[in-house]
Amino acid sequence: MSVFEHGFPFDPAYGRTLDQLLALPAPAAPPDFDAFWQARYEAARRVATTPAVGPQEEERDGFRIFGVSFTSVGGLRLGGWLVLPADGPAEHGFVVGHGYGGRQDADDAVPLPLPRSAAILPCVRGLGARSRRPGIPGESDLHVLHGIESRHTYVIGDCVADLWCAASALLELVPDLAASGAGLGYVGESLGGGLGALALPWDDRFACGQLTVPTFGDHPLRLTLPGVGSGEAVRTYRRDHPEVTDVLPYFDAATAASRIRVPVLVAPALFDPVVPPPGQFAVYNALAGPRELHVLSAGHFEHAGGEQEAKELASARQRFFAERLPNI
Template identity: 90%
Template sequence: MSVFEHGFPFDPAYGRTLDQLLTLPAPAAPPDFDAFWQERYEAARRVATAPAVGPQEEERDGFRIFGVSFTSVGGLRLGGWLVLPGDGPAEHGFVIGHGYGGRQDTGDAVPLPLPRSAAILPCVRGLGARSRRPGIPGEADLHVLHGIGSRDTYVIGDCVADLWCAASALLELVPELARDPEPGEGGEAGTPGGRLGYVGGSLGGGLGALALPWDRRFACGQLTVPTFGDHPLRLALPGVGSGEAVRKYYRDHPEVLDVLPYFDAATAASRIRVPVLVAPALFDPAVPPPGQFAVYNALTGPRELHVLRAGHFEHAGGEQETKELAAERRSFFAERLSA
């Protein structure tokens, strides 16, 4: 029985206990999974992002906030926000992803997880106030299906590249953070080499899991209620989020099973070697908890778990949970991002 009263025609806990959720494995990777993503990453790194900063829009919590734009793969110009310390140089940097509701402003991303930090808050293509683009749906249930007929055209792959390009733009704008490891330094791909952290929830959590394995500029990451974990299981679980749109699409287009394995956040998580703090939920009508926990379970590098009672669902104690996660996030990054 659910621990929350709700009106959904399904159980957003999906009948699983925490012990059961912690046993769920990641799906096997396609044989060319690593090569596919490495090629996409290298293409994103070749992009001249040409970041442009607008006038200061706000100052609060010890940070100055500016509009920013940059170029991503395909020559698409995207927008977002640049956050800089109120005074003095930046000692840490963050790329902060957003959920499928898009990003309309900096919201609760400011204050940043650490003081004396800089961050870029990109709106990935098609979503948010500053990256709506003709031809890319802005509604979650349509956006998640855009280009899904092929692994080479699926919008999720380009959204991951948007995060890599956002990191490139941040490092160009805040050069004191730009320490790119030399070949062979720090071991295999995915080992820490700089002072960048990644933060993302829901869509941003899933995109982060897909992005982190290949980009050695990131020293660590924090993923909250990450989506896109364990697609085969997700296709069997009803929901109310973008995953439900994919599930319905699958019923009429079973061949999508040839595409989705390349965009499985749990499969990608098995390739991450940097420390990651994951905050999955036990109850979530939009992103099924089994998929969220599959992302955490797949991690083979240093990992930390912060279990939430619920995600994408207002509930008593939710504000306190948010505060507790924010405190753990601060501690996590303070330990792992060097000045």
């Protein structure tokens, strides 16, 4: 039962206890799931990202922040931010995803999880202040349906590729990171969490990742759960387009998580009106490699104690990466 007072016409805890959430399995993968994603990854790695860095925009918390642009699959030029240490060379590297609200500035990611780090903060196609593009809806409930008629055209697949291309751009801009072989860290929340789960299995440039309230987990179950986020748009769309159930299995973050071998810290929530907790926990449960669990009382919901939980998660994230990303 919900432990928070709310005005939603459904229970954002979905009647499940922690033990029940921890018992949820991942859906079975389509027979060509691995081949589908491996081909997409190889195509993204062939892209000449030609990153370009703009003037420094600010300096704070031990980091310098610049505008950056790079090319992703389909020849689409995307934008975001490049973060570098204020002093000295970078000792760690990160790709930092964003939620479905888009990214309007670097405030959601700076300071980075570790000092003396470099990072790229991409805005995936159609979203955020620097990657709005004609023909791609910028509103979450429309963006999540863009191209959903086919696994080959679904925008979520291209957004995953945007993260791979962002990693390529970062390694080109900070060549010491590539030369070290130490591997990158990935950080993503909500949309960024789900995209990260889909991206990590195929890209051995990532050494570890941290996913907060990840979306796209267990689509068959998500389609039965009401909500107020992008998942509700997909659930509504499916009523008139049942054939979408043939597309969604290729974009299931829990299914993908069963292929992740690197260490991952997941922070799912027990109560979340936007991303149903069962899907979040399905991602954690499916992880095939070393995993850590950091349970939040609520996600996408302001509540007393929320600031303290955010501080505790930031501390856990810092420890997690400090233990797994060696200095270069």
